[in-house]
Amino acid sequence: MNKGVAVTGMGIVSALGNGVEENFNALIKSLDGLSFPEILNTKHTHLPVGEIKVPNSDFEKKLQLEGDHSYTRATFLGIIAAKEAIKSSGLTQKELLATGFISGSSVGGMDATEKYYLEYESSTAHHQFIAAQHPGFTTKKISGFLDIKGFTTTISTACSSGANAIMLGARLIKAGELDRVIVGGTDCLTKFTLNGFNSLKILSEEKCKAFDDSRNGLNLGEGAAYLVLEAEHLIKDKKVLGRVLGYGNANDAYHQTASSATGEGAYRAMKDAFEIAGTAAEKIDYINAHGTATRNNDLSESNALKQIFGSEVPDFSSTKAFTGHILAAAGALEAVFSILSLQNNVIFPNLNFATPMQESGLLPITKVKHKPINYVLSNSFGFGGNCTSLIFSKNE
Numbered sequence: 001m002n003k004g005v006a007v008t009g010m011g012i013v014s015a016l017g018n019g020v021e022e023n024f025n026a027l028i029k030s031l032d033g034l035s036f037p038e039i040l041n042t043k044h045t046h047l048p049v050g051e052i053k054v055p056n057s058d059f060e061k062k063l064q065l066e067g068d069h070s071y072t073r074a075t076f077l078g079i080i081a082a083k084e085a086i087k088s089s090g091l092t093q094k095e096l097l098a099t100g101f102i103s104g105s106s107v108g109g110m111d112a113t114e115k116y117y118l119e120y121e122s123s124t125a126h127h128q129f130i131a132a133q134h135p136g137f138t139t140k141k142i143s144g145f146l147d148i149k150g151f152t153t154t155i156s157t158a159c160s161s162g163a164n165a166i167m168l169g170a171r172l173i174k175a176g177e178l179d180r181v182i183v184g185g186t187d188c189l190t191k192f193t194l195n196g197f198n199s200l201k202i203l204s205e206e207k208c209k210a211f212d213d214s215r216n217g218l219n220l221g222e223g224a225a226y227l228v229l230e231a232e233h234l235i236k237d238k239k240v241l242g243r244v245l246g247y248g249n250a251n252d253a254y255h256q257t258a259s260s261a262t263g264e265g266a267y268r269a270m271k272d273a274f275e276i277a278g279t280a281a282e283k284i285d286y287i288n289a290h291g292t293a294t295r296n297n298d299l300s301e302s303n304a305l306k307q308i309f310g311s312e313v314p315d316f317s318s319t320k321a322f323t324g325h326i327l328a329a330a331g332a333l334e335a336v337f338s339i340l341s342l343q344n345n346v347i348f349p350n351l352n353f354a355t356p357m358q359e360s361g362l363l364p365i366t367k368v369k370h371k372p373i374n375y376v377l378s379n380s381f382g383f384g385g386n387c388t389s390l391i392f393s394k395n396e
Helices: 020-028 056-062 073-089 110-119 135-146 158-174 191-199 263-278 297-308 327-344
Strands: 005-014 100-104 151-155 181-185 224-232 240-252 287-290 374-381 386-393
Touching: 005 020, 005 073, 005 158, 005 327, 056 073, 056 386, 073 110, 073 181, 073 224, 100 158, 100 240, 100 327, 110 191, 135 151, 135 287, 151 158, 158 181, 158 224, 158 240, 158 327, 158 386, 181 263, 181 327, 224 386, 240 263, 263 374, 263 386, 287 297, 297 327, 297 374, 297 386, 327 374, 327 386
Parallel strands: 100 151, 100 181, 287 374
Antiparallel strands: 005 224, 005 240, 181 224, 240 386, 374 386
């Protein structure tokens, strides 16, 4: 019997709040964290974002950083979320020395690079932030701050990065390559991503409404989330929060930024996840959908869901209207939300939904719903057609 890989700790920071408890309280009260940019220096102040209203100077004080350090905003967020996950799992400093770290990021330290690159030739004051743009630099800074000494790597597959980090960590444990690993992702708001998504004309000037017939785009966000995964022989009497039961990754190779209308990549990712989990699609109690609220993505995912589940698609919702779309970290945050759903037997609502899509007629859950939850499917689909599905289960 596939028991899956144990999740023994988790941590999160998002526009909903700092920590698992604050995020859960906002979800259960249907309170979103979307606002207009204040920390990010941008001319697009009319675009709603999931911004964490904490300046970098406050993070520096909180983490007791001084002098010409090279920590960026994504690094700050990653450290805070990873520290909570470590505390939640009860890991000791000695245990961290043998713990792996797999982190997803697409932005990396781009927020600092874009701030200082114009002065590169005239001043050496901030040269340390040029190298910080690489996503791997962010991973190295987080692991270094937390003194994690095990296998360390970075996943950068756009919006599926955090989910792929979880999948890789679970696979390494199942293969006996690692006993314990911290997995997840971090990304922050930047002018580059806001301008980039705006140039694609897929940002909404309103709060996003996933799977709605009148959906007109997504809202970007920032945040970080990490899970601690542990091999069975390490658990003993430790509390298990949930399990990574299945995982699948596929690429529809359709377009650089768009998903195939048929949802081929999404379908294959879900299908593979069910095969790894060794469970039937009918077992799923809740789907945390990718649901970005763009015309293309929601149609693609809807078609894939109908291919997998037929006419009886389980209860589903997108939680991106709570936090904004956090790019590489989205799958990690939604993994935390999926486990919270399992722990509390609750489905979080698909905010702002009013009218079903004409093409699918699918109806997401729009109010907090309490019901027994034993299996959750979480979807994360990235640019380039990189599609990942995770299946989480209760500890049984």
